Amino acid sequence: MRRTALGALGVATLALTACGGGGDGDDAALDYWLWDANQLPAYQQCVSDFTADTGIDVEVTQMGWDDYWSSVTNGFVADTAPDVFTNHLSRYPEFVANGQLLALDDLAATAAVDTSIYNEGLADLWIAEDGQRYGLPKDWDTIALFYNEQLLDDAGYTAGDLADLTWNPDDGGTYEEAIAHLSVDANGIRGDEDGFDKNNVAVYGLGLNGAGSGQGQTEWSYLTGTTGWAHTDENPWGTHYNYDDPDFQASMDWFAALADKGFMPKLETTVGASMADTFAAGKSVLNANGSWMIGQYTGYDDVEVGIAPTPTGPSGERASMFNGLADSVYAGTDHPEEAAQLVAYLGSADCQDVVAEAAVVFPAITASAEKAAAAYDAQGVDVSPFTTHVEEGSTFLFPITAHASQIDGIMAPAMDAVVSGKAPASSLTGANDQVNALFE
Structure with missing residues (x-):
């Protein structure tokens, strides 16, 4: 949210x-x-x-x-x-x-x-x-990737490289390859090099905002949206959720594994923390976040920030939740x-x-949004990774259904358990049954 x-x-x-x-x-x-x-x-x-x-x-x-x-x-x-x-x-x-x-x-x-x-x-x-x-x-x-330009350059990656990233839930594609290489332990060893100490990480390739509850707006929905998976049977006003879907659960197992590999912070370390401030402190290179955070990320004095599109998924397209x-x-x-x-x-x-x-x-208002894009451009900020989703039609809706607070009460702890590594994504089937029982 x-x-x-x-x-x-x-x-x-x-x-x-x-x-x-x-x-x-x-x-x-x-x-x-x-x-x-x-x-x-x-x-x-x-x-x-x-x-x-x-x-x-x-x-x-x-x-x-x-x-x-x-x-x-x-x-x-x-x-x-x-x-x-x-x-x-x-x-x-x-x-x-x-x-x-x-x-x-x-x-x-x-x-x-x-x-x-x-x-x-x-x-x-x-x-x-x-x-x-x-x-x-x-x-x-919409959602895009903020990145630390200096840390990206230090890793030998370019903005063009980020624009061409691909992802899948099996091995993470070139997106995981990039996240691994951008991760650096306290001894200066990168995540894709021998000897990387996943328990003593200085810089994470990907920042973590939280487990995402049942929406995953900034955390994982930009990935699961490329697999053909949808939160509900229809949107808006669906009456059946799909957290038991094998593709979704495979995606969540992949996501949780990033923290176990040392490429992303562990969930418990994010409690009470600001992902954006941690990013500004040079503790992560990539942050998936929403367009409402542009001013926050580009307003830090000590870090040069770029914005990249989300990776292309199994569907052959990018995806972003639209709210x-x-x-x-x-x-x-x-x-x-x-x-x-x-x-x-x-x-x-x-x-x-x-x-x-x-x-x-x-x-x-469409005309006002165009003026906002121009205002960002005047500040030297390229916001096209956000606007492209709308222009290309690669968006899907935030799930709009009845029982939202009750669903959050079920899914927030269920997703916390998965992302923290305390439970496999298959455990979400039980949570999904509880959610769908609300509509019976």
């Missing part, structure tokens, strides 16, 4: 108050929450502009990923949730089922939005099984129409162009 290393910094709040204004918005004061600290300045500007235009006061609150979702869900119970908040595809089906979101089709400002301005397919992801819309898209993301956030309205808001006005503004070019200029994510 999308989160940011900076998001762990706690809570930041900004109250924006307009002078004057007119209409029904004069008496309204809205709360807006988001979790990404990297995007906070751009959305502060958007909200300030919105307040100036409408006279509707808005207080913006940013908090880290875990605190964010516990605060949102607790707020639903206590009726203290924000009027408008950044929502995630994995969360909103459960919120809809519990009656905690307002349908945007029933609110004047959001019902009138032309959704054709958004990247193809994004708006449709926020239409629930009841046929109602519960979010307006704000951005999209997109949206803004939603809390069902208990005292100001539904004003909240809808804010959602519509955040989903408009007026706001998304501001986000584009900040070069922190790819906005949902």
Whole structure:
């Protein structure tokens, strides 16, 4: 799931108050929450502009990923949730089922939005099984490989070499060959050389963000997506998960073996750590991560960072999970129409162009995303490894189903056991049975 290393910094709040204004918005004061600290300045500007235009006061609150979702869900119970908040595809089906979101089709400002301005397919992801819309898209993301240019050069590899990597779950292909060669132990011996000490590694070829729970968005889905495997029988709104698939389990056995070989950190060493910060410290050469992390990786002063495409898999193509956030309205808001006005503004070019200029994510509006790519280019950052997935159609959707929190409760410990080497991937068959029982 999308989160940011900076998001762990706690809570930041900004109250924006307009002078004057007119209409029904004069008496309204809205709360807006988001979790990404990297995007906070751009959305502060958007909200300030919105307040100036409408006279509707808005207080913006940013908090880290875990605190964010516990605060949102607790707020639903206590009726203290924000009027408008950044929502995630994995969360909103459960919120809809519990009656905690307002349908945007029933609110004047959001019902009138032309959704054709958004990247193809994004708006449709926020239409629930009841046929109602519960979010307006704000951005999209894909996966690519960040790499340390100096460490890559020291290993005798080039950017072109990374662009040509292939992968398979049997022997890892040239992707594993590269990961092995990029790994270096404390004595300077590389992972593909005799005498490599896997228990005393100085630099890992591949960084580890975690076990990935049942999604594996940044950890392994860019690999499993090239085998023909899919999380569910259909997406969105599938009712059967496929963690018992032999191809998937073979992929997970391969992934877990990287840590056993000393080519990737052991799972227990990643708890409470930032993969990006570890990368910046020169402790790993490659990091598979999302486009929302571009600013984080390219913002470090002491490391030159490049971005490479994900490897080509057995399908002959690359693959990336495709995710997109949206803004939603809390069902208990005292100001539904004003909240809808804010959602519509955040989903408009007026706001998304501001986000584009900040070069922190790819906005949902197609024209704004193109402006973001240009803003990155002006900074000397080639983001084509991320955008190519969309241009070539090599994306698949983040799994959108009911019972997301219960599935995570089952799959998170199951995947932890596999990636930590405590259980073989075949153990996921039992977890898969538990997940599918939720739909019976």
